[in-house]
Every structure is written in structure tokens, then in C-alpha cells.
Amino acid sequence: MGIGLIVLSAFAYATTALANDDALPEPDSYWQGAMNGKVPATIAGGTVIATHQLTELIQRDNPVLIDVVPAPRRPLEQTSPWLPPPHRNIPRSVWIPGAGSGVISAAMTDYFRTRLNELTHQDHRKAIVFYCRVDCWASWNAAKRAIAEGYRHIYWYPDGVEAWQAAGLQTETATPEGPGVQ
Known part of the structure; x- marks a missing residue:
């Protein structure tokens, strides 16, 4: 085995070890900390997908797409009429802001459950x-x-x-839905 291959193998091992050491474990329940930050690489009971896998899934299975980006809030200092900026999402998505909060209200729980049943036709x-x-x-x-x-x-x-847009894929303007959406 040449020295180059040994060095390359050692680098690959070290990189993998660092990536695994750096992996954030899944919390036992819903995340209630800051919503933006490092996330785990896994989700128990589900499948993590990348952009190319999502495009294949959309073509093959016509999945339900749910965007849970929080809705923008009116700035407190804003005294004149205010319109939130347009929100873009993956085409055919349903935008339910607030459904991904760490703790959600009973109204959001009911809405989320009901909307999933509607979107999946109870399947x-x-x-x-x-x-x-x-x-x-x-x-x-x-x-x-x-x-x-x-x-x-x-x-x-x-x-x-962001990854969807970076891949040059289309987005569309979304309208939020759910409890408290105006």
C-alpha cells in the first residue's frame, strides 16, 4: 500500500470520526430551544432526504409537502400598515406556520391532526x-x-x-394556514 493511499485512508477515517463525533443526538421529545441551529442527522421513525431524493419522491409518489417555516411577525415598532414579505415554498406545498414549534396549542394540535387527515385522505x-x-x-x-x-x-x-432554490428548482408564493393566521 502506497503512502498516498495510507494518508488518504487516515484522512477519510478522521473525517468520518469527526463527523460522527459532531453529530447532534436526537432529543427525547420535541425540540424546545432556538428553532434555528444545528439539527440532528436523523429522525427516528422517519427518513432524512436530500434535494435529489426529494425530486425523485415527488415524481414517483406525489407526496404531501408541508412547509412549517414560521410566519413573519409585524415589527413592534411598525405603526403604519404592514404587509409581510411574500413567502416562497416548494410547489404544491401546504404552509402551516407554527406546526413545528416545540410546544403547540390545543388548537394547533387539532388543526395539524385534521389537516394531515385531509391531505392524506386518512391514509x-x-x-x-x-x-x-x-x-x-x-x-x-x-x-x-x-x-x-x-x-x-x-x-x-x-x-x-434554500437548498431547493440553490438547485435551481422552482418555488411558488405560499399562503399560510392554521390557527391564528390572518
Whole structure:
């Protein structure tokens, strides 16, 4: 074995070891800390997917796509009329801001449950993809909620809409829905 191959093998091992040491473990329950930050590489009961896998899944299975990016809030100092900036998401997505919070209200719990049943036609085998923004816990929490509701084909797209856009894929303007949405 040549010295170059030995060095390359050692580098690959060290890189993998560092990546594994750096992996964030899944919390036991819903994440209640800051919603933006380092997220785990896994989701128990679900499947983590990348952009190319999501495009294949959309073509093959026509999954339900759920965006849980929090809705923008009116700035406190704003005294004149205010319109939130347009929100872009993956085409055919349903935008349910607040569904990925660490703790959600009874109204949001009921809405989330009812909306999943409607979107899947009460088929717990229907593929559902949850996403948010890159390094956003909201999509992880929402996916965990769907898993807890008994849905069996849950996909988590942790790279979010930014990765979708970076790949040159189309987005569309979204309208939020759910409790408290105006």
C-alpha cells in the first residue's frame, strides 16, 4: 500500500470520526430551544432526504409537502400598515406556520391532526415531506408529530427551501394556514 493511499485512508477515517463525533443526538421529545441551529442527522421513525431524493419522491409518489417555516411577525415598532414579505415554498406545498414549534396549542394540535387527515385522505401510508429552512428544528418537530400520529412514510428535508432554490428548482408564493393566521 502506497503512502498516498495510507494518508488518504487516515484522512477519510478522521473525517468520518469527526463527523460522527459532531453529530447532534436526537432529543427525547420535541425540540424546545432556538428553532434555528444545528439539527440532528436523523429522525427516528422517519427518513432524512436530500434535494435529489426529494425530486425523485415527488415524481414517483406525489407526496404531501408541508412547509412549517414560521410566519413573519409585524415589527413592534411598525405603526403604519404592514404587509409581510411574500413567502416562497416548494410547489404544491401546504404552509402551516407554527406546526413545528416545540410546544403547540390545543388548537394547533387539532388543526395539524385534521389537516394531515385531509391531505392524506386518512391514509397513514401516504408519503409526507416536512421542511422549513436549513438548520431549522420546526420541520423536525412537525415530522415527529406526524410520526406520533401514526403516519408511516414521513420524510424530513432538513436542507429546506434554500437548498431547493440553490438547485435551481422552482418555488411558488405560499399562503399560510392554521390557527391564528390572518
